[in-house]
Amino acid sequence: QVRLQESGPGLVKPSETLSLTxxxxxxxxxxxxxxxxxxxxxxxxxxxxHIYYSxxxxxxxxxxxxxTISVDTSKIQFSLRMTSVTAxxxxxxxxxxxxxxxGWLYYFDYWGRGTLVTVSS
Amino acid sequence: DIQLTQSPSSLSASVGDRVTISCRASEDIRxxxxxxxxxxxxxxxxxxxxxxxxxxGVPSRFSGSESGTExxxxxxxxxxxxxxxxxxxxxxxxxxxxxxGTKLEIK
Numbered sequence: 001q002v003r004l005q006e007s008g009p010g011l012v013k014p015s016e017t018l019s020l021t022x023x024x025x026x027x028x029x030x031x032x033x034x035x036x037x038x039x040x041x042x043x044x045x046x047x048x049x050h051i052y053y054s055x056x057x058x059x060x061x062x063x064x065x066x067x068t069i070s071v072d073t074s075k076i077q078f079s080l081r082m083t084s085v086t087a088x089x090x091x092x093x094x095x096x097x098x099x100x101x102x103g104w105l106y107y108f109d110y111w112g113r114g115t116l117v118t119v120s121s
Numbered sequence: 122d123i124q125l126t127q128s129p130s131s132l133s134a135s136v137g138d139r140v141t142i143s144c145r146a147s148e149d150i151r152x153x154x155x156x157x158x159x160x161x162x163x164x165x166x167x168x169x170x171x172x173x174x175x176x177x178g179v180p181s182r183f184s185g186s187e188s189g190t191e192x193x194x195x196x197x198x199x200x201x202x203x204x205x206x207x208x209x210x211x212x213x214x215x216x217x218x219x220x221x222g223t224k225l226e227i228k
Contacts, residue, residue, distance in 0.1 A: 045165065045208055047217040060216040094164055098212075105171055106212040107155040111164035 002027035004095050004112035018082040022095030029053045033098035034078040038091040085119045092116050127220035133228040138199045142223045144209035146190040153213035156194045160205045
């Protein structure tokens, strides 16, 4: 059974950098896209971006200038770094596994439990 | 960005009812449409992939269909555990996007 677990600070100050790590267990990190998704309190889901196990990335253009997603295959972890955060970045951050299924189809079949990150001084 | 518009935004129904939730894409997304269920305080759970594929372990009362850019999630007979929020998601184009959600409540 694949499991994902987010870890990182729950409180970040405005203008500082948010850093989260997702640890994968119970499966290989290869042949999948490892994804970050966020959900502001009481609102919908926003795709942040993903990384393939080889290291290639794809980011949401609205966040691209502030984010970096990286992968450490030896530790079976991937990470999100978001700079210059504001209160608008307050959200539950989920990591998820995106499984490709031909063409442009990807679906998120495994999710972490999510971690709330609050941006406040 | 591809917009996904779900309707209705909220829905009240009773156990045993048949319900349908729609998701309209702003352009062709070539069946790259998935459905998720999210219970309060929990991560979303994959129900349907590629518009009509039933994810392993998901009850058969859930089904998906498509007609052009219109996608539908159907629950044939509501069970108590089905009261949740449902999201559609497209992976065809960057950025991947989600519908705004449909909250299914008990009548």
